[in-house]
Amino acid sequence: MDGAGVYSFAMTEDIYDPNFVKGLFNEMSKTYGITNYISSFGFCERWRRQCIELAPLAPGMIVYDLMTGMGECWNLINQKLKNEGKLVALDISEVMCSQASRQREQVPALDVSLLNEDFLNNSLSDNSAHCVISSFGIKTFSDDQKVVVAEQIARILKPGGSFSLLEISVPKQPLLRPPYMTYLKYCIPLTGKLFMGNPDNYRMLGVYTERFKDCRLMKSLLEQAGLRVELKDLFFGCATALCGTKSK
Numbered sequence: 081m082d083g084a085g086v087y088s089f090a091m092t093e094d095i096y097d098p099n100f101v102k103g104l105f106n107e108m109s110k111t112y113g114i115t116n117y118i119s120s121f122g123f124c125e126r127w128r129r130q131c132i133e134l135a136p137l138a139p140g141m142i143v144y145d146l147m148t149g150m151g152e153c154w155n156l157i158n159q160k161l162k163n164e165g166k167l168v169a170l171d172i173s174e175v176m177c178s179q180a181s182r183q184r185e186q187v188p189a190l191d192v193s194l195l196n197e198d199f200l201n202n203s204l205s206d207n208s209a210h211c212v213i214s215s216f217g218i219k220t221f222s223d224d225q226k227v228v229v230a231e232q233i234a235r236i237l238k239p240g241g242s243f244s245l246l247e248i249s250v251p252k253q254p255l256l257r258p259p260y261m262t263y264l265k266y267c268i269p270l271t272g273k274l275f276m277g278n279p280d281n282y283r284m285l286g287v288y289t290e291r292f293k294d295c296r297l298m299k300s301l302l303e304q305a306g307l308r309v310e311l312k313d314l315f316f317g318c319a320t321a322l323c324g325t326k327s328k
């Protein structure tokens with residue numbers, strides 16, 4: 081898929097096809113970090129921190145960072161693990177994974193395994209994680225795929241294990257929604273362009289977010305999968321987070 085064609089391709093193809101999503105992030109990997117940071121005014125970092133705070137991480141745990149991207153959460157996770165435990169990071173994009181492997185330098189003493197896999201078809205074992213984390217990792221799944229994501233999270237968590245998921249969201253407040261969506265649709269692509277990225281790719285993030293809305297559907301799917309779930313609105317609903325546990 082060539083860079084110029086991603087957005088127009090998206091208008092005719094299934095934007096939830098894992099190969100489409102993979103191509104999008106492969107292409108965005110060079111500019112994703114800086115564009116995300118600048119265009120969110122640093123909020124992405126604050127929200128990642130909140131996502132990690134919502135998980136009861138402790139030294140010795142096995143933690144799965146799903147849709148890990150470039151390993152943006154690794155350092156935050158390790159601040160809780162204190163170099164003791166294991167981090168398993170998974171992402172479908174091989175280019176994001178190769179960028180993530182550079183994060184190993186940030187956490188040299190932590191045991192990290194990086195899996196370049198589609199989470200919808202993953203190799204993770206049943207009942208194997210003390211905690212599952214994912215920041216900004218669920219908006220690119222269709223509603224049907226979210227059912228699989230919820231079932232997989234329930235499957236891989238150990239009994240008594242916990243999870244924390246966070247995603248950028250469309251605020252419910254009518255006054256906030258239009259400026260926020262304008263910002264997602266126009267300002268973020270412009271920022272991407274300033275940093276030499278393809279603005280069409282960043283425009284796609286707005287498309288996914290508009291369709292995703294917020295974590296409420298994901299909450300009920302996780303509950304249907306047997307998990308106990310709590311929803312948190314962050315910064316007037318511009319992001320939503322889900323945290324909870326699997327029963328013992």
Ligand SMILES: C[S@@+](CC[C@H](N)C(=O)[O-])C[C@H]1O[C@@H](n2cnc3c(N)ncnc32)[C@H](O)[C@@H]1O
Pocket residue numbers: 098101102105128146147148149150151152153170171172173176197198199200214215216217220
């Ligand atoms: C918006 S990025 C988030 C990255 C990172 N967690 C962060 O905090 O910025 C979403 C990531 O999810 C990955 N992803 C999307 N669909 C996936 C799938 N089916 N399986 C595994 N990873 C997937 C993408 O490749 C991308 O790196």
